[in-house]
Amino acid sequence: MTTASKHLPAANSSTTPERHVSLRDWIIVVGACLGAFMAILDIQITNSSLADIQGTLGATIDEGSWISTSYLIAEIIVIPLSAWLSRAFGLKNFLLFNTVLFVIFSCLCGVARDLSSMIFFRAVQGFTGGVLIPLAMQLILQKLPLSKHPIGLAMFGISATFAPAIGPSLGGWITDNYGWPFVFYLNIIPGILLVAVLGLALEKSEAQLDLLKKGDWFGIMFMAVGLGCLETFLEEGNRKDWLGSDFIVRMAVIAAVSLTAALIIELKVKNPFIELRLFNKRNFAFAAIANLTVGAGLYGPTYLLPVYLSQIHGYNAAQIGAVMIWFGIPQLFVNPFVPILMQKFDSRLLIFFGIAMFVTGFAINIPLNNDFSGPQFVIPQIVRAIGLPFIFIPLSGVATAGIEPSKLGSASALYNMTRNLGGSFGIAGVGMLLTQREKFHSQFIGESxxxxxxxxxxxxxxxxxxxxxxxxxxxxxxxxxxxxxxxxIRKQANLLAFSDCFFIFAIVLSLGGLAVLCLEKTKTGVSHEMH
Incomplete structure (x- = not known):
């Protein structure tokens, strides 16, 4: 780890006067974070309600899985497109249009009475909601000077990490008390509030419709097809026996070919729709790698722990929610202190501390036994919850420090995409690992x-x-x-398989720590003009 910092552009020097942040700017930032919170919450909030939704729609478990998968596919496709589309249509108009559609299709999901309609509504909801995530981070980076980025990123962190932590708990509670349609109606009030905030506070930017005429359409097409097939491969692979399914094999091949073609095109064309050359920047590249592991460590256990509590201890949705909430609540108390610490300590040290806490939280779960149920998971959940803000906020700041204002949109899109892909890899990987290790331990114990x-x-x-x-x-x-x-024997094999999964998550986060070792020191507390 180097102690010297690369020279930042002159605009970033300490002699540049601090730009005043108006109340209007802060309102825009809060509104943007609210939009991201809604979109990220909707990834997880339906998980506790799927059984009820499937029952109403008359869908099987395999068919019902597409209620979540369709949202994730649309979201991962639109995230890298968001910066380019916001420039083409104008940031304000694009955000308002997608927020309104997100609320409308949330309501349509609540009234859907057949599976096909639900899948279509969820896909459009995912497409419109996916826009809100990277553009929230982009607005933070554009509206706030560098010295205020930690505060803005801490607010964004609540959206990106607190939302998936409470999603299953909130969804289960709403479903038990009001019925599953209200899981979707939940977006109405914050959606209206977001439209009001953006409509009144965000200044209008001119649309650049000529971008559509000279758009990198081949790159967009290959990227969309590649990401969509990759997400399908990851989400459906375990349910369809991975390479034992012709459908999954086709998805893998199409994803590999399409993403390779998109990569070649984006690196060769004069005006790419997304700036992949940002990965030439050392800090951005290694921060993105670390962010990939954070996504796996965030979303993977959020999937794994409810499965464990349900299968091994017979917990219902409310009981699972009471355990999962402990991964969310402590973040609200820790988040405000991280920006203060970033002014006093090297961001890399804070990230290492966060990773150490996260790994410790997983290690406490190893090995599992018959007595390790909900109450025993509270402390590991709290430990991981304390560590997560120390990873997310400084890592986001290091990743985006020194990036040219014109490329902040691409940086936000790519950075958020790596976290979401990491989450998909984490969920898919843990599903496969759980199945394989249970078979292994069953055979081993059976032979013994x-x-x-x-x-x-x-x-x-x-x-x-x-x-x-x-x-x-x-x-x-x-x-x-x-x-x-x-x-x-099967229960003991399952316990050992779950223990293996927590151990692997600890290894994955540790590998993220190796990427952090490659980060260069960045300066904080200085500002540069974003307009």
């Missing part, structure tokens, strides 16, 4: 617990004796005893 093992025979005989005294016939008691032993 041979039917000819004296210890196993004694266990079965004890169970048979107990069951016979309760009224079962000898033959039935023997069958029940074997079934009980088989269940115990």
């Amino acid at each position: 617990a041979s039917i000819y093992s004296q210890a196993l025979q004694e266990r079965i005989n004890t169970l048979v004796g107990s069951l016979v005294t309760k009224g079962s016939s000898l033959e039935l008691a023997q069958q029940q005893a074997v079934a009980i032993v088989d269940f115990s």
Whole structure:
């Protein structure tokens, strides 16, 4: 890790006067973060309601999975397009249009009564909501001087990390008390508030419709197809047995070919729709790699823990929510202090501290046992919740420091895309790992617990004796005893598989720490003009 900083442009020098931040600017930033919060919340909030939605729509589990997948596919496609489209149509008009559509299609999701309509409504909701995420970060970077970026990024951090933490809890509570349609109606009031804030406070920027005429349409097409197929591959792969499914194999091949073509095109064309050359910047490239691991460590456990509590301990949605909320609440208290610490300490040290806390939170979960249920997860959840703001806020600041104002839109889009892709890789990876490790441990324990093992025979005989005294016939008691032993083996195998998953998440976050080692020191507390 170097201690010297590269020379920043003259505009970033300490002699540049601090630009005053008006109340109007802060209102815009708060409004933008509210929009991002809504969009990110809707990724996770339906997870606790899927069973109820599937029941209403008459959909199978595999069919119902597309209610979430369609949202994620549309979102990942539009994120890299958002900066270019906002310049083409004008930032204010583009944000307002998509916010209104997001609210409308949220309501349509609530009244959908067949699966096809729901999937279509969710896809449009994801497309319009996906715009709000990178443009919120872009507005923060543009409206605030560099010295205020940590504060703005802390506010954005609440959207990006607090929303997925509380999504399943909030969705489960709303569904239990009001019904699943209100999970979607929840967007109405904040959506109206966002439209009012953007309409009154955000200045109008001129549309550059000529960008559409000379647009990099081949690059856009290949990027959209590639990202859409990649997201489908990741979301549906585990349910369809990965490479055992022709459909999943086709998605993988199309994704690889399309993304390779998009990469070549974007690096060769004169006016790319997104500036991939930002990855030539050392800090941005390594911060994006670290951000990929953060996405996996954020979204993967958010998927894994409810599955564990449900399968191993039989928790319902409300009980799961009571555990998951502890990953969200502490962030609200920690976030405000991180910008202050960024003025006093090297951002890389803060990131390392955050990663250490996150890894420790995973390590506490290892190994799991039959007694490790909801209450035992509270402390690991709190430890990870404390660590996450120390990763997210400084890492975002390091990634975007020194980037030219004209490229901030692309930087925000790419950076947010890496986090979302990391989340998709994390969820897909943990689903596959859980299945494979459960098979491995079942086989290993099964071989150790041979039917000819004296210890196993004694266990079965004890169970048979107990069951016979309760009224079962000898033959039935023997069958029940074997079934009980088989269940115990599978449960122990599941516990070991879940432990392996938490261990892998610790490794993944540690690898993110290696990327942080490659970051160069950046200056904080200085400002540069964004307009």
